Amino acid sequence: MTRHHFLENVTPLVVCTTLLTGCAAPLTSATSGKAPLTLTNVAVVDGDTLRATVGGARERVRIVGVDAPELAHDPRPAECWSAEAGVALGELLEGQSVLAFSVDDVDDRDRYDRLLRQVNVAGQDVAEYLLEQGHATSFRALENHQLSRYYLDIERAAEQRQRGLWGACHHP
Known part of the structure; x- marks a missing residue:
């Protein structure tokens, strides 16, 4: 699948994938147009959450658009692929400049x-990467958001290819 980097512009773009027929409807960048936050001292909490310094304060940052398997939280055991998702996120972010954009709506x-x-690292939408590699599912609470359909299409392509959690975990 070709990677699409729609965080850098607010111009419309057409999203096409090789595993889906045709093209999705044009998307505009979901970012609010506000200046991005630069995240420093970034640490991975789990597959969809970071801890970082933002403007001198430590913050937890939840990546919009994805839902990674949960780590163990007493009394619940870890979900399948939770450790792998966290490791993959850490490897993606290691040594990179990390930007965080507010999202419209x-x-x-x-x-x-x-x-x-x-979240964007080295020109890559982190949510898109996690979905492509099968480290997360699209976040269903964004159901009516403009990113929802785009991310769901990426998730479905990863599922078809049995990438990451799709090939390793049991799904109902």
Whole structure:
């Protein structure tokens, strides 16, 4: 699948994938147009959450658009592929400049007080990468958001190819 980097512009682009017939409807960048935050001292909490320094303060940052398998939380055991998702995210971010963008029509923070951001590293949308590699599923709560269909298409392509969790974990 060709990678599409739609965080750098607010111009429309057409998204095509080799595993899907035709092209998805044109998407515009979901970013709000506000200047991105630069994340430093980035550490992976799990497959969809980071801890980073933002403007001198430590923050938890939830990557918009994806839902990675959960690590163990007493009394629940870890979900299948949770460790692999976290490792993959860490490898992607290691030594890279990390930017976090506000997203139109998405709250600034979630109920856990995490910043909700579209994260970009080295020109790559991190959510897109996690979905392509099968390290996460698309976040269904974004159901009506403009990114929802795009991310769901990427997820389905990874599922068809049995990438990551799709080939390793049991799915109902």
